Amino acid sequence: MDQKPEQQVEEQVQNKAQQKQQQGKQQPKEKQLAVKNPKGTRDFLPQQMVIRRQAFKIITDVFEQHGAVEIDTPVFELKETLIGKYGEEGGKLIYDLQDQGGEILSLRYDLTVPFARYLATHGYKKLKRYHIGKVYRRDNPSIQQGRFREFFQCDFDIAGENDPMVADAELIKIIDQIFTKLDLGPFQIKISNRKLLDAMIQIAGIPKTQFKTVCSSIDKLDKQPWKEIRQELTEKKGVTEEQADILSKMVQLRGEPFQLIQQLKEQKIFEQQGKEALDEMELLFNLLKYMNGLKNVIFDLSLARGLDYYTGLIQETVLLGGQLGSISGGGRYDELVGMFSKNSIPCVGASIGIERIFAILEEKYKKSGVVLRENQSDCVVATIPSKNIDMNAEKFKIYDLLWSNGIKADVCYKLNWNLGKQLTYANDQQIPFAIVIGEDEVKQEVVKFKDFVEKKEETVNLKDLVQFIKQRVGKEQYML
Amino acid sequence: MDQKPEQQVEEQVQNKAQQKQQQGKQQPKEKQLAVKNPKGTRDFLPQQMVIRRQAFKIITDVFEQHGAVEIDTPVFELKETLIGKYGEEGGKLIYDLQDQGGEILSLRYDLTVPFARYLATHGYKKLKRYHIGKVYRRDNPSIQQGRFREFFQCDFDIAGENDPMVADAELIKIIDQIFTKLDLGPFQIKISNRKLLDAMIQIAGIPKTQFKTVCSSIDKLDKQPWKEIRQELTEKKGVTEEQADILSKMVQLRGEPFQLIQQLKEQKIFEQQGKEALDEMELLFNLLKYMNGLKNVIFDLSLARGLDYYTGLIQETVLLGGQLGSISGGGRYDELVGMFSKNSIPCVGASIGIERIFAILEEKYKKSGVVLRENQSDCVVATIPSKNIDMNAEKFKIYDLLWSNGIKADVCYKLNWNLGKQLTYANDQQIPFAIVIGEDEVKQEVVKFKDFVEKKEETVNLKDLVQFIKQRVGKEQYML
Known part of the structure; x- marks a missing residue:
């Protein structure tokens, strides 16, 4: 087998890998040992x-x-x-x-x-x-x-x-x-x-x-x-x-x-x-x-x-x-x-x-230009920091409610980010909805429901939340 | 590595394979070369x-x-x-x-x-x-x-x-x-x-x-x-x-x-x-x-x-x-x-x-004793032989109608079997429904719909067939 075409392929694989690099990824600064997949194979992104x-x-x-x-x-x-x-x-x-x-x-x-x-x-x-x-x-x-x-x-x-x-x-x-x-x-x-x-x-x-x-x-x-x-x-x-x-x-x-x-x-x-x-x-x-x-x-x-x-x-x-x-x-x-x-x-x-x-x-x-979302989550739960209430406890209770009802909800792994950063995270991940809670919402047993697609916000009773989300999701399906 | 346990495993694999033998399968009469899967691996039936x-x-x-x-x-x-x-x-x-x-x-x-x-x-x-x-x-x-x-x-x-x-x-x-x-x-x-x-x-x-x-x-x-x-x-x-x-x-x-x-x-x-x-x-x-x-x-x-x-x-x-x-x-x-x-x-x-x-x-x-069907087909199309009409042409037209409407329909590969044999085939495969046509049905543009589960037979207009089947299927889902 000729060596030259293989080297070219090698370069193509590398180029391809690099083209695929997107948000949340960065280049290794220096070539390390064995960080490549074998010749003629590929990782599926x-x-x-x-x-x-x-x-x-x-x-x-x-x-x-x-x-x-x-x-x-x-x-x-x-x-x-x-x-x-x-x-x-x-x-x-x-x-x-x-x-x-x-x-x-x-x-x-x-x-x-x-x-x-x-x-x-x-x-x-x-x-x-x-x-x-x-x-x-x-x-x-x-x-x-x-x-x-x-x-x-x-x-x-x-x-x-x-x-x-x-x-x-x-x-x-x-x-x-x-x-x-x-x-x-x-x-x-x-x-x-x-x-x-x-x-x-x-x-x-x-x-x-x-x-x-x-x-x-x-x-x-x-x-x-x-x-x-x-x-x-x-x-x-x-x-x-x-x-x-x-x-x-x-x-x-x-x-x-x-x-x-x-x-x-x-x-x-x-x-x-x-x-x-x-x-x-x-x-x-x-x-x-x-x-x-x-x-x-x-x-x-x-x-x-x-x-x-x-x-x-x-x-x-x-x-x-x-x-x-x-x-x-x-x-x-x-x-x-x-x-x-x-x-x-x-x-x-x-x-x-x-x-x-x-x-x-x-x-x-x-x-096609259609957005093919990698992260299939429908929502995140975001919190407004509070000195009186453990907002993390409140947040994860809502996650449990969502998960146990089969709703796809992604977690941001920062416990003390401000609201803006949490919403930016959801946007970066192309997640269409955010459920926002602060002290007031907890006391009144409601949530704010932010719809990034239709750019609107509504207040929803916590007890109606699952039903409410289920009616909303599935509209923005990925193409094919 | 000790040889003996491996031989035992070998036998277990063979036994397992034999246990799994069911309808439509028979034992090879004599051990041939290389008819086994490698040690410690398995085929999924x-x-x-x-x-x-x-x-x-x-x-x-x-x-x-x-x-x-x-x-x-x-x-x-x-x-x-x-x-x-x-x-x-x-x-x-x-x-x-x-x-x-x-x-x-x-x-x-x-x-x-x-x-x-x-x-x-x-x-x-x-x-x-x-x-x-x-x-x-x-x-x-x-x-x-x-x-x-x-x-x-x-x-x-x-x-x-x-x-x-x-x-x-x-x-x-x-x-x-x-x-x-x-x-x-x-x-x-x-x-x-x-x-x-x-x-x-x-x-x-x-x-x-x-x-x-x-x-x-x-x-x-x-x-x-x-x-x-x-x-x-x-x-x-x-x-x-x-x-x-x-x-x-x-x-x-x-x-x-x-x-x-x-x-x-x-x-x-x-x-x-x-x-x-x-x-x-x-x-x-x-x-x-x-x-x-x-x-x-x-x-x-x-x-x-x-x-x-x-x-x-x-x-x-x-x-x-x-x-x-x-x-x-x-x-x-x-x-x-x-x-x-x-x-x-x-x-x-x-x-x-x-x-x-x-x-x-x-x-x-x-x-559990629940029947786990291998063949997920919902129906077969069976024919009553005729001297005047090409029943195979009529049969495959109906298959095309079913397939193009997303209905799971299995084909029996015998062109000239009598009706009994065709229905036995469907039963062997645990397929719940059969669509039966003969000369009369073709002329009147209807089919006989046999339901093996509820043991009844109905006459259905050909133009209503897809709708009719779609209402029937999905009742007998496999367990888990």
Whole structure:
């Protein structure tokens, strides 16, 4: 791995950390030992956490609408569970734990292989689950492009013997619902089938042994013109001009699903090899049409996902007009569970590219100018100092009243500040209301209720306070 | 580490996994390679996830009521960030990552040191945050006692220069609120002060160098009688009989906070050494009294938490009558951030023992007999086969209607099952409602609505269906 890009990333991380510095924070005067997070990882700051939780909520709500359950697995697995599942490239990127005696462990590379292991460990025959968790890759990180060494994946998979394409169709519908609800902008769900790729390679007369290397070239068609890819195939990958000609008629085909199916039938392209896969695709598109899930789908024969384990449907979602790469990917992997168990279980699933989604939502929030409050408190209790009454006792009694009634109330940790400083604290924290008490209020069993948003003040009976606040809060919700 | 207990744990994990096997799952016929999760870790099954999320919700709601924000940090840190922070014992338990070129990394041991590093990295001067995340210890695991190698911590900390004991008092109030809401049974929050421990050792005339080893004996007073501990001190730890006599008058003292303070004053125990700490404790108890947070607090001079970094308040929460050990622990650590930054920041915090809480809640749920549904779907759409109409098209149109209106609807992946099988599927999944359509229903634009809970069937107009279901759902919520 080249050293230079890593140093740049390092600087980007540092810059990013510094940009984030806001109120209540200051720069360390001098660089100390070990005050940084590891390369390619990041801390989530409070505002980022608010966005992250909102994104997760939108996504998991859709998963749960479809009857999915949630599971979790350890962050590391036995090394032997992971090796041999990701191809040569992927294998190199796995983080190993040091052998300190005992089992040989590695950090998980994705959530799919742990899911297959989970199904085998617990002897499931079917399961429709989602899983949100961090995964680890010793990749060259790029914070700008949202490529981290520690990052979240958000997976949804349907395991079990089912009728053809029904689960596959629901999966695509779910992806469509999620990206519609996240509202990141126009998107396209690219769909193809691993078996169509096999067929194209076979039709072109390219030996099966070259399948992987040829696919990795084809997969670049969304970034490079066919001319360049053709050149790479013929000059570097041993594909003949004739074979390339045949391929070129197929791999560049993409379009509205039923139109492309029609075209492929007219041109008799998958009449023998690939016929079954084409029928599957037609069934898939019909089911999707029924469930109104086809509007963002494109049938794209150039789609060739890198991972070894796919056996049928493959899909990838991209934002239109963006340079961000895919925001979801996945497909059918009917043979992976069989590597762990005698009971092979067909599976289909997708992984949502949640880190890129975070980045887009953060950008969107910044541009919107809407205030995203870190401190979600609704009020503080502030006191006017008194010589006759222990105002701290009175203050904390009110806090107890608020907290025990589920009202969010932040405490300022100064016991003897004057009123002005206490109110400034509330303003700095963007807390909308303050409850103010002095000697008079205590004696009359009332409070002054200051509304910073509507800039008004009212006197409220202490016994009505909880009810009064509950009617007020919730108006100033954070955006998303 | 002894091999035998580990093998036992192994078996326990296997047994546990087998106990959990339920409907829709079967045993692998033969043990395969690498189908297990690593020793001392666990998979969370769907029902466990429901409990876990409910527990997290109760806890984070309380944190947020107090104006806390959430953060996250990477699961690994630079090794140099962690070393030297946990004492010799703790240091041995840290998982290191293999040196694969690049930085030397270790998995985090707790969330406190990463929090201190986070404050330094981002230059904070103050922060009130919570953090839920997995931490890692190469300890001898005991699933029964809820001791894992990968486990959740749930931390709440208040960082910043504040008036004495205000944040400390709020912290104890928060712990009291959390365990009251979790409703696990009667509990006790034991409180003391690191400075009182220092004073007791000093008063007894024991050299400072023996502080740690003497404390580790004292800390066992909740499990062993003083006689045994005294013996350990005099026979193994070089404490004289005289020193032990003096200690014995102090360390066994515990009681209602104000009573014990009164007693200590009358007996003039902390008149010189420890006077300041005793005044602090009195202030703390007064603040707690104001905020109604004292009812479960006990002032316990035998409390001596193991970690090196505590400098003031120490606390530990235990369930009464249980053998489970502590369910929360923490204290004040004013000097830890200063190890990373020139700007030392005083901090006080607590960690909630969430794994033990999961175990108790699971047990509680099992005993209650309440059905905890994994599949949270409200309905399925089932069809009566027809020769004239494409019932799958009609079925998925209704699914689209339900999903786009936020109704949770599970799909059965068989296209041509008869009605009975489809309804059995819904029953197996404990889904309360089924929407049934056949030729007649399609023609008349109605559906049959089957309510499995109240065992009745109604005919509903398709255009009223969403409204109708929304009124029905939410009655049969899962417990907790």
